[in-house]
Amino acid sequence: MIHYYKFYCSRENLKGIRDFVTGVLRNYSLSEIEINQMVLAVDEVCSNLIIHSHQCNADDSIELSIRNQPGGVTFEIIDRAATYFDLNSYKSPDLKQIVKEGRNGGVGLMLVQKLMDKVEVEYNDSKSTWRLYKGIHRAAV
Amino acid sequence: MEISTLHEGQLSILSVNGDLDASSSILLDQAIEQTIAKGKRKLLIDCTKLNYISSAGLGVFMSHLQDFESTQTSLVLFGLSEKVFNVFQVLGLDQLLTIVVSEAEAKMSVNDSLL
Numbered sequence: 310m311i312h313y314y315k316f317y318c319s320r321e322n323l324k325g326i327r328d329f330v331t332g333v334l335r336n337y338s339l340s341e342i343e344i345n346q347m348v349l350a351v352d353e354v355c356s357n358l359i360i361h362s363h364q365c366n367a368d369d370s371i372e373l374s375i376r377n378q379p380g381g382v383t384f385e386i387i388d389r390a391a392t393y394f395d396l397n398s399y400k401s402p403d404l405k406q407i408v409k410e411g412r413n414g415g416v417g418l419m420l421v422q423k424l425m426d427k428v429e430v431e432y433n434d435s436k437s438t439w440r441l442y443k444g445i446h447r448a449a450v
Numbered sequence: 451m452e453i454s455t456l457h458e459g460q461l462s463i464l465s466v467n468g469d470l471d472a473s474s475s476i477l478l479d480q481a482i483e484q485t486i487a488k489g490k491r492k493l494l495i496d497c498t499k500l501n502y503i504s505s506a507g508l509g510v511f512m513s514h515l516q517d518f519e520s521t522q523t524s525l526v527l528f529g530l531s532e533k534v535f536n537v538f539q540v541l542g543l544d545q546l547l548t549i550v551v552s553e554a555e556a557k558m559s560v561n562d563s564l565l
Binding site for chain 1: 469471472473479502504505506508509510512513514515516517532533534536537540541542543546
């Protein structure tokens with residue numbers, strides 16, 4: 310089954326995104342920690358796109374789909390007016406260095422990579438598709 | 451998200467209620483700044499009612515740590531749910547911050563650190 314959700318690029322819509330993902334994942338026998346980890350990974354990608362790709366322009370929209378498949382779940386986040394981002398050239402920052410410099414950002418993508426089993430970004434003609442995969446070793450309720 | 455602040459002498463307790471994300475984290479940052487501006491050097495963050503934290507919320511704590519060290523300000527978090535504490539663990543922030551279970555432990559921790 311595939312679940313779809315469309316949202317506009319405002320930070321205030323992050324709560325709605327989280328509620329949607331949580332609602333879908335409640336169909337699985339997952340712990341609160343497991344659900345929170347996946348919700349957080351999706352939230353981080355969506356936050357980045359809303360803030361950095363769309364500068365919080367609430368006229369722009371992004372699509373999210375959640376597809377369950379044998380052994381796991383795939384989150385697909387489609388931005389049809391994206392700025393290019395090269396995930397392959399991304400290097401996780403040094404946490405102690407961030408603290409030393411007093412920075413308050415830069416760990417969102419690091420969290421996504423730690424929380425999910427597979428993260429990939431496809432970019433074509435201003436359309437970026439983020440795919441986050443997480444293995445689930447339990448049956449859906 | 452709502453933040454309430456209680457001042458007890460040099461000690462301040464900031465209680466965070468709700469979700470700390472890219473939309474609301476600025477409120478916590480402002481509350482911490484205001485508390486420090488009052489000269490408070492013992493800061494407790496009550497996370498009992500903190501339902502969710504993203505990297506934006508974690509970033510607020512990270513951005514103040516260096517200043518806190520140089521101004522000898524104590525920061526202690528308490529009352530985290532399992533799922534919220536897990537986020538600190540995943541990033542390794544539980545090794546850089548003082549996180550305890552109860553308010554009583556948090557008060558003991560800041561008092562010990564400044565004796």
